[in-house]
Amino acid sequence: MDNSQAGTMVGYARVSTHDQNLGLQLDALNEIGSIKIFEEKASGAKTDRPQLGAALDYVRKGDVLVVWRLDRLGRSLADLVRIVSELEARGVGFRSIHESIDTTSSTGKLIFHIFASLAEFERDLIIDRTKAGLAAARERGAKPGRKPSLSSDQIEVVQHLHREGKQIKSIAEMFGVSRPTIYRVLESAAQSSVASSSGDAHAQLR
Structure with a gap:
């Protein structure tokens, strides 16, 4: 190059x-x-x-x-x-x-388009695994939704779905958690972004 x-x-x-x-x-x-x-x-x-x-x-x-x-x-x-x-x-x-x-380069752009497709495939797999796990838990008589935590991969999927306009209620049902849990995840991500932006203010300007 x-x-x-x-x-x-x-x-x-x-x-x-x-x-x-x-x-x-x-x-x-x-x-x-x-x-x-x-x-x-x-x-x-x-x-x-x-x-x-x-x-x-x-x-x-x-x-x-x-x-x-x-x-x-x-x-x-x-x-x-x-x-x-x-x-x-x-x-x-x-x-x-x-x-x-x-x-x-055109080749590099093509590679990243492939990466983007793989990332979408990965998100779909996480959602499918989550749904399958919830279904299995219900069959065993467990009560999904009590555990408030989500894995880092699931949190990224939550953020992605929210950016795409998915309703909080739908996202919560998809992952078997409460709506407040989803709100907390999104709020935490927003706070991290604000903190990062605050640190950026001290970076050298050009």
Whole structure:
């Protein structure tokens, strides 16, 4: 890829649970000419990733957000597709060095369309498994809906369905939880987004 035509390279690096050293990622990002790198020192197992929020706020139309590997950006396939889709909507490219994926090229865009289809398939599987589990619980005489917690994958599906306009009541019934539980999940996600945006305000402006 011709970097001169791709816009500014902005790097994002995040430690993993097993590897707390950013050295390899930083070397790779510097080697391709990243002019600014945002370093996430926490593993990102939780939703709070302030440096990612700062990086997403920093990039402008024509820029390219670069990571060493795909798993440094997204916690799941659905999360990865969501972030890259938001970048694409803003005219920002995405590049993963390890997988040689570059959405500023036609091939890279095709790959991400495939990823998006897989993410939708994954969401459908989660919903189907949830429904099957609830049906099995009812057959055993259990009372689904008492447990207020949802898995991280299920929470992402809840957010996706809500963004698509699905009613809270329908989502709650689908996952066998109460409507207040769904409201809490969405409120928690909104608060995390606000906290991330607040941190972005301190990022360097261009």
